[in-house]
Amino acid sequence: MPDEIPDTSSGPEAAESPLIGSLRAAVAAAPRDVPLRLHLAELLLDAGHGDAAVVEAAFALSHAPGNAQARALMARAMGEPAPAAPVEQPAAPVQQGGRFDWAAAEQEVGDVVPPRFIARPDAKEAPLAADGSGDAGDASAYDVDAPDAPGSVRLADVGGMQEVKDRLEAAFLTPMRNPELSRLYGKSLRGGLLLYGPPGCGKTFIARAIAGELGANFISVSISDVLDMWVGNSERNMHEVFETARRQAPCVVFLDELDALGAKRSRTQHNGMRNTVNQLLTELDGVGHVNDGVFVLAATNVPWDVDIALRRPGRLDRTLLVLPPDGPARDAILRYHLRDRPIESVDVGRLVKATDGFSGADLAHVCESAAESALLDSARTGTVRMINTKDLLGAAKAIRPSTEPWFAAARNVAMFANEGGTYDELLAYLKKARKL
Structure with missing residues (x-):
């Protein structure tokens, strides 16, 4: 029974003090009376019966855990210093009529709690984002890797794959490394390259190596960096990515998993995602902005799911097949x-x-x-x-090569959906590897 009186009447203590005996009887009649039990514990302690006092104090604490007297008696019985008394909190300021006085409360806690907002009367108030977060236009939220940052790589760090390196040199890197020649021939210092191939074959690594070769900053963008639940925020995020790249030029913007960021709009049911693709097309065209010094690289495992408008001339018009390592x-x-x-x-x-x-x-x-x-x-x-x-x-x-399912799907595309010779390189590899 939880209210049963602890038996402390046996042993050498039983014949002592009639007052203690009377208090034991009173406690037995009212076992939940905490003050009475604490009085008994204090008398037991004064009489030198520490063990019995510990029992009574512990029973009191089980019914009133925050009782300061019970805690002090327990500490005294155990031979420990009494616990510090809790600091009494000031009563909450109340105005006439029972209404809470917020101004008085703020003054009382002003030295303890820092202000929630910073008053900046001289600064122009920053616009709030659509979700009220107040971070609208914060382009610094996107990480920009410098070309000399630890872990930066060059094409020499890519093992083998000489054919891929040669194609990169001829189609992309040489014009970008020679701005004077580019200006002489009227070529803008901007470009787009789409890397495609089986998963796990180093497309992201090659993109970083290209940035290292160009001595350019590097921004990696995935769908989680752009997509937002609030209407209009996804388009704003896409714009801020390119604004950051323009400020950090020369800069490589790497669009990872392009099939998610730039999926075919004809197959996209969500209107917000179609608007995001439209915004990406606008940024690639540089409408209202200058994209010189901004090089756009993209990677995908399924280029046939990318919106066709992204691959027209002037955007991601150059493609490079990244095959399993030789x-x-x-x-x-x-x-x-x-x-x-x-x-x-x-x-x-x-x-x-x-x-x-x-x-x-x-x-x-x-x-x-x-x-x-x-x-x-x-x-x-x-x-x-x-x-x-x-x-x-x-x-x-x-271990079964993870590239086999990809080639099974790519084979049908290369054979029956190769409009304009888009997948001629893939078709040639399939014939050479006897995968047709």
Whole structure:
């Protein structure tokens, strides 16, 4: 029973003080009377019966956890210093009629609570965003990576893929690196390039390498950076991305997953998304703005789902197929992912041949799976062993290349929807790789 009186009447304490006995009887009759129980505890403590006092104080605290007297008695019985008394809070200011006096309350807490708003009488009030957040026009919200920032890369850091590098040099980088020649031939210092191919093959890495080659700042944009639930905010966000790039020129704007940012408007049911695509088209044209020094790169796994207007001349008119890494690239990628792992006698050449068609992400998975196999084997045997060729070849055999589903879908597009020769490069690769 929760109200049962603790039995403290046994032992050597039972014959002491008639007053204590009377208080015990009173407590038994009114077990929830906290002041009476605390009085008994105090008498027990004064009489030297500390254990019995602890029992009574604990019972009182179970019914009144915040009782300061009970806490002080408990601390005294346990031989600890009494807890500090709580600071009494001033009563809330009340005006006549029971209404709360906000002005008086603000004065009382003014030294403790900082003001919620900063008064700036000399500054022009900034416009609020559509959602009331007050960050309208805040272009600094987009991260701009400087060309000399840690982790910046160049094309030399891209392993293998020499054919891709040569095409980039001829079609994109050489005109951009020679502004005098561009002006001589009347070519504007602006450009758009669409990278497409299977997922995990390094399109984002190549885009960063291009920015490094141009010595340009880099802004990466995905749909989460642009799309907003409030009407008009998505278009505003798209505009602010390009405004930031114009201020930071030379700058590369990288539109990741272009099929989401620039999906075909004929297939888009949501009116807000169609307006976002329209805004992207306007920014690419530079209507009302100068886009010189702003280079637009985009990447997608499904270029056939991108709005056709984005790929007309003057916008993202140049395309580059980024295929699974070739032999030298696979060699470099495998060595990179094995560089910090314990390996012995690994035949990278055999592994390169066994991973034909693997994407860069697949190769990283092969190294991870081989490391996992060696780790589990070491745990079972109790002897640490190195990762060897057998582990890596076994992992490569167990992993199916993630590029196969993409080529299955791309094959139909290249064969039956190659209007204007858009996918001639893809068709040539499929024939060469005997995937048709």
